Structures are given as C-alpha cells and as structure tokens.
Amino acid sequence: MMLSLENKQVLVLGLGDTGLSALRWLKSRGAVLSVADSREVLPSVHKLQAEMPEVSITLGAFKPETFANAELIVISPGVALAEPEVQAAIARGVKVVGDVELFAQYRNPSAKVIAITGSNGKTTVTTLVGEMCKAAGLKTVVAGNIGLPVLDALFQAEQAGDTPDVYVLELSSFQLETTNSLIADAATVLNISEDHMDRYESLHDYAAAKARIFEHANLQVLNRQDVWSDGMALPELDQITFGADVPKVTTDYGLLSKDGKLSLAFGQQALMPVSELQIAGLHNAANALAALALCRAIDIDFEPLLVVLRRFKGLPHRVEWVAEIANVAFYDDSKGTNVGATCAALAGLNAASDKKVVLIAGGDGKGQDFSPLRAPVKNKARAVVLIGRDSELIAAALAGIPVPQIQASSMEDAVKKAFVAAQIGDAVLLSPACASFDMFRNYVHRAEVFIAAVKDLSMRQAQMEGV
Incomplete structure (x- = not known):
C-alpha cells in the first residue's frame, strides 16, 4: 500500500547523498520536511540550505525532541535501526522506511527491475548488467548503492515524464533492512561472507537482511557454490543458479572445459572462452555468469550480452x-x-x-x-x-x-x-x-x-x- 506523503511531517535521518535525494523527492510529493544527522559538521548542510531553505536541520546526537512530531521517518543506510530514538519512535507506532521502499511504492510498475546484492561482486555485476541492458537497446537506469540514489533516479524519471525500460539496482543489507515492497523481475544474492559485523549480531542476521531482496521477486538467481545464497531458495519461486563449476541442469550457468579450454556455459552450451574476458580471476567469471543469468531472466538475447563481456574491462580497485x-x-x-x-x-x-x-x-x-x-x-x-x-x-x-x-x-x-x-x-x-x-x-x-x-x-x- 502506497504511503500518503502530502502535508505529512517527515523526518529524514542522515544528510549524505541518500538523505539529500530523499529530501528532494519528498519535497516534490508535498511532505513537510525536517532532517537530522548525528554528525556535528557536514558540508552538505550548506547545499541543503541553498536548495531547500524551508527544511529544518538538526545536527549532533539524536534527541527525543527531534523525533517528537515525526509522522514518518525516512532512514539513510548509514543510520542503524537500533538507534535508541529510532526504536522509541517505532514503539510509538511511527513508520520507518528507507529510500528503496519509497522507490518500490512509487515507481512506475511498467519498468522492469533487476535487483542485486551480496557481500562481494555486486558493483561489478550491477555495472555489467547495466551495460548489457543498454547494449540490448533498453532504456536503462543503474541506481542504488552504486552511486545514483534510487530516489534521484525516480525523481529524474518523474520530472522527465519518461519511464525507463529497466532499473538495475545495487542494494546493500542496510537498504534492504527497511525494504518491504520491492518487486524485482530477477534478484540475486551473489554470496555471503562476514561484513559489517560491527552492525549485525551474527552472520545469520546479516544474511537475513540480504535475503529480503527475494520477498516479492519473480525469479531467484542463486550461487550454487555459496551455501548461504543456495540456501535462500524459496519453494514458491523459480530459481536459476550460477557457479564457477559445471552446470548441473540445462537452465543453469557455469563453466565447461573442452580440449583444455574453459568456457562460460549455459547448460551444456559453451558461450565464450573465459580467456576472452578482460576481467581477471574465476570469481569474475562467476560474476559474468550471474550477469548473464539476470539479463536472460528478462529475455535479453545472448548476442549483446557476450559482446559486453568481451569488452568490459572491470572496475577500478577490483583485482x-x-x-x-x-x-x-x-x-x-x-x-x-x-x-x-x-x-x-x-x-x-x-x-x-x-x-x-x-x-x-x-x-x-x-x-x-x-x-x-x-x-x-x-x-x-x-x-x-x-x-x-x-x-x-x-x-x-x-x-x-x-x-x-x-x-x-x-x-x-x-x-x-x-x-x-x-x-x-x-x-x-x-x-x-x-x-x-x-x-x-x-x-x-x-x-x-x-x-x-x-x-x-x-x-x-x-x-x-x-x-
């Protein structure tokens, strides 16, 4: 159900890129806005004051009075749900959502969504999928944890009156914690390994946050070599798997070796030699396979996908x-x-x-x-x-x-x-x-x-x- 925002008292927590994007979009929806950030000094304050002087700004440790009038809280990924004042607001019945949840509720449903998370490789896979969708002629917007906040992407589409064919979203565990309504045409958890253990009580809690990406997905793309990803298969959903090993069934993606040559494969069909990839390492071969699976899930032909794989040079600072x-x-x-x-x-x-x-x-x-x-x-x-x-x-x-x-x-x-x-x-x-x-x-x-x-x-x- 879509949240009502007109004339609603909305408190945005966090004044980074996500917070600023939320404020811009919420303003366009008629919300009455305030923002708080636990940091004392922020360069973005001057930018906000120039752009939206009507927004009330509170800096420093969160205090009860900052939250007193909030009817809705929009929380940035860098702010933990465990913050005492956030928990107190939830206990009072105040709804707390993130930017991805607002995107999910308000986006034009005619656009397809490919959603990507995982401990490692998600930016590489998101970038690859974005390039593949563009090469296939789709009007593509890449957003989320990768750089462009999802509400900036949505705001730009709304202002232009131009809905993309596909949104390719990189999502972090922090973003997924507050996301309940995202319907992805294809979604993946690439892998799970320890990360952000300063924010989660256990690896299980961290994995559970990642698994939220599948709640309303139409198709799961799972890493059969990762026990956490493979274990997230839901009985009510279809799955396609990938791995840096031989595909187990004809609908899976993997690697085949013939005459000493290793190839990316779909079932028993060799697609291209691994040696033609410009990104190093078997983990990047697995990333390529995940990207193929996600794009094929929205019916893109192999031809433009393989063209992109042959020319993709990788991202800076990743092997x-x-x-x-x-x-x-x-x-x-x-x-x-x-x-x-x-x-x-x-x-x-x-x-x-x-x-x-x-x-x-x-x-x-x-x-x-x-x-x-x-x-x-x-x-x-x-x-x-x-x-x-x-x-x-x-x-x-x-x-x-x-x-x-x-x-x-x-x-x-x-x-x-x-x-x-x-x-x-x-x-x-x-x-x-x-x-x-x-x-x-x-x-x-x-x-x-x-x-x-x-x-x-x-x-x-x-x-x-x-x-």
Missing part, C-alpha cells in the same frame, strides 16, 4: 592490474574490504598456474573472523604482508600456516617488502580484507597510495637496472 616489475605483477584490489573478497581474489588470481601471490592485507577489520583466510593463504600465498590497526588479529588467525608473515609500517613499506618476498612470475596483491579508515580516507585513497608506491618502486628498479 585491477597496476604494473609489472621484474616479472612480478602488481594488482590493486583495495575494494576487497572483507574476508570473502580477499578469499575470492586469492583463489581467482593465477588460478590456472602454480604461481604464488604475495598478499598485502590489513586495516579496520570491522569485527570480522579472519580464519577463512587460512585455506587460500596456505594454498596460494608466498607471503603475507600485514598493515594497519588489525594486522595482529590477522596474524593470529593465520598462526601455524607455513607462510611467512611480514609486518609493514606503511603502504610504501608494504609494497617494498612484498616485492622482496616475491619470486619471478608471482603476483603482489593488495586485497586488505579490511576497511581503510584506520590509515586512509577511503578505499580509493588506499588504492592511490598503493599505486603511487608501485610506480615509485618501478622507477627505482629501472634506475638500478640502468634503463
């Missing part, structure tokens, strides 16, 4: 090749901010050879269990170079594995030590398994420092060799 120095390749996976991402990167890199990886890891661990790193580190790592606040926790989790651990004081130090530890043909992989905020502004800044250190090393090495 991205940086340089090669003295036959040692350097890869930037700074976006690998949780254990699952780093496990996938380790397993996928140099998968077809016996070459080893020197891993650079560490940072803000967000309360994760690092023990799942043990197997891929033992199997693939030449050495592990540790940085950041939780480096000792990673070291403890890897104790007893016959792989050298090397402590580094900075990213520059880590790059130098990783190069020394590497042998000819090895790869040095920055895949921290951690957030970046203990040492860097964000994961992009961390990547920039890594790349600069690699370039400096390359220059010094060239000078030593007299090149």
Whole structure:
C-alpha cells in the first residue's frame, strides 16, 4: 500500500547523498520536511540550505525532541535501526522506511527491475548488467548503492515524464533492512561472507537482511557454490543458479572445459572462452555468469550480452592490474574490504598456474573472523604482508600456516617488502580484507597510495637496472 506523503511531517535521518535525494523527492510529493544527522559538521548542510531553505536541520546526537512530531521517518543506510530514538519512535507506532521502499511504492510498475546484492561482486555485476541492458537497446537506469540514489533516479524519471525500460539496482543489507515492497523481475544474492559485523549480531542476521531482496521477486538467481545464497531458495519461486563449476541442469550457468579450454556455459552450451574476458580471476567469471543469468531472466538475447563481456574491462580497485616489475605483477584490489573478497581474489588470481601471490592485507577489520583466510593463504600465498590497526588479529588467525608473515609500517613499506618476498612470475596483491579508515580516507585513497608506491618502486628498479 502506497504511503500518503502530502502535508505529512517527515523526518529524514542522515544528510549524505541518500538523505539529500530523499529530501528532494519528498519535497516534490508535498511532505513537510525536517532532517537530522548525528554528525556535528557536514558540508552538505550548506547545499541543503541553498536548495531547500524551508527544511529544518538538526545536527549532533539524536534527541527525543527531534523525533517528537515525526509522522514518518525516512532512514539513510548509514543510520542503524537500533538507534535508541529510532526504536522509541517505532514503539510509538511511527513508520520507518528507507529510500528503496519509497522507490518500490512509487515507481512506475511498467519498468522492469533487476535487483542485486551480496557481500562481494555486486558493483561489478550491477555495472555489467547495466551495460548489457543498454547494449540490448533498453532504456536503462543503474541506481542504488552504486552511486545514483534510487530516489534521484525516480525523481529524474518523474520530472522527465519518461519511464525507463529497466532499473538495475545495487542494494546493500542496510537498504534492504527497511525494504518491504520491492518487486524485482530477477534478484540475486551473489554470496555471503562476514561484513559489517560491527552492525549485525551474527552472520545469520546479516544474511537475513540480504535475503529480503527475494520477498516479492519473480525469479531467484542463486550461487550454487555459496551455501548461504543456495540456501535462500524459496519453494514458491523459480530459481536459476550460477557457479564457477559445471552446470548441473540445462537452465543453469557455469563453466565447461573442452580440449583444455574453459568456457562460460549455459547448460551444456559453451558461450565464450573465459580467456576472452578482460576481467581477471574465476570469481569474475562467476560474476559474468550471474550477469548473464539476470539479463536472460528478462529475455535479453545472448548476442549483446557476450559482446559486453568481451569488452568490459572491470572496475577500478577490483583485482585491477597496476604494473609489472621484474616479472612480478602488481594488482590493486583495495575494494576487497572483507574476508570473502580477499578469499575470492586469492583463489581467482593465477588460478590456472602454480604461481604464488604475495598478499598485502590489513586495516579496520570491522569485527570480522579472519580464519577463512587460512585455506587460500596456505594454498596460494608466498607471503603475507600485514598493515594497519588489525594486522595482529590477522596474524593470529593465520598462526601455524607455513607462510611467512611480514609486518609493514606503511603502504610504501608494504609494497617494498612484498616485492622482496616475491619470486619471478608471482603476483603482489593488495586485497586488505579490511576497511581503510584506520590509515586512509577511503578505499580509493588506499588504492592511490598503493599505486603511487608501485610506480615509485618501478622507477627505482629501472634506475638500478640502468634503463
């Protein structure tokens, strides 16, 4: 049932991009608006005051009086539902929704929706699906956790009087917590591994938030190699599965090997050689298969999908090749901010050879269990170079594995030590398994420092060799 917004007292929590987009759209719907953010200083305040001077703004710790008149609360993903004042409002009967829920209620139902979540790979898959839909000639809007807030996407469509053919949505667990009405033509949970354990009591709670994406979906796309994703199959829905293994039935997606050549496959039909993908690693082959499954679910032919896969170069800071120095390749996976991402990167890199990886890891661990790193580190790592606040926790989790651990004081130090530890043909992989905020502004800044250190090393090495 669609929420009534005209003349309703609506409190928006959070003044980031999502909050600003909600305020813009809610204003267009005639709501009486106020906004609160627990941070004391925000650059976005000046932008809001210039754009919507009528909006009441409260900064600093949430207080009861800020919530007193709210008839509806629109909560940003960065604000936890567990906030005491939010819980008090819920107890009083105040409805709390997120931007995705408002989008779900108010979007034009003639537009198709492909919804994507998961611990790792969701931005890559969302981008791929968006490019595939565009290549097929569909009027496509890519939105959500990927950058463009869903209410900005909706507002733009409403203002233009132009409904897209398809919305491709990347959704986080935080967004899904407050989403109840989203009807997706096809939806996926790509995988589940520990992340945001500083916000969830257990991995089960985190997975349950992700699984909400399927509540009103028409089709589930599941990762048969991920016990959490595979376990989310609902008896009332149809499923298609993908995995970096042989498809089990003719409607599934996977990998086939023939004459030593590995191919993406639909059932027993080989679609294209994995070697023609420009994105590295078996985990990216799985991402490609997920994107194919989602697009085929809305009846797009294979031809434009495979064209996109052959030209897609991947996204920055996701197992991205940086340089090669003295036959040692350097890869930037700074976006690998949780254990699952780093496990996938380790397993996928140099998968077809016996070459080893020197891993650079560490940072803000967000309360994760690092023990799942043990197997891929033992199997693939030449050495592990540790940085950041939780480096000792990673070291403890890897104790007893016959792989050298090397402590580094900075990213520059880590790059130098990783190069020394590497042998000819090895790869040095920055895949921290951690957030970046203990040492860097964000994961992009961390990547920039890594790349600069690699370039400096390359220059010094060239000078030593007299090149």
